[in-house]
Amino acid sequence: MRAAPALFIFGWIAAVLGYFGILPENLGAGLAILAWTTSVTLILLDRMAKYRAEVGPLQDMWSDGESEDEETEVEPLANPRELGLDVPL
Numbered sequence: 001m002r003a004a005p006a007l008f009i010f011g012w013i014a015a016v017l018g019y020f021g022i023l024p025e026n027l028g029a030g031l032a033i034l035a036w037t038t039s040v041t042l043i044l045l046d047r048m049a050k051y052r053a054e055v056g057p058l059q060d061m062w063s064d065g066e067s068e069d070e071e072t073e074v075e076p077l078a079n080p081r082e083l084g085l086d087v088p089l
Contacts, residue, residue, distance in 0.1 A: 004042040011035030 011032040018028015080086075 001042070001046050004039045004046075007035045007039040007042070011039065 011034075014023065014028045014031035014035060016028075017023040018025045018032070023031075
């Protein structure tokens with residue numbers, strides 16, 4: 001995760017070097033865009049990993065609770081015409 005801020009700063013350095021003509025402008029802009037995009041991708045991947053680490057145990061607990069309580073019955077919904085409701089088609 002330490003690479004993301006370094007890449008972001010490198011992008012700014014490349015953009016400034018391209019602006020002042022030390023690097024060709026196209027090369028500086030390309031490096032800046034590549035560095036910023038990579039930085040954002042790394043941040044998103046890190047956040048996704050943290051989310052999976054937090055939610056994974058909760059999903060396991062939910063599935064354990066469902067398997068213990070197997071007495072749940074599912075009933076079909078009532079027909080609206082039997083209830084006297086007119087359903088337009």
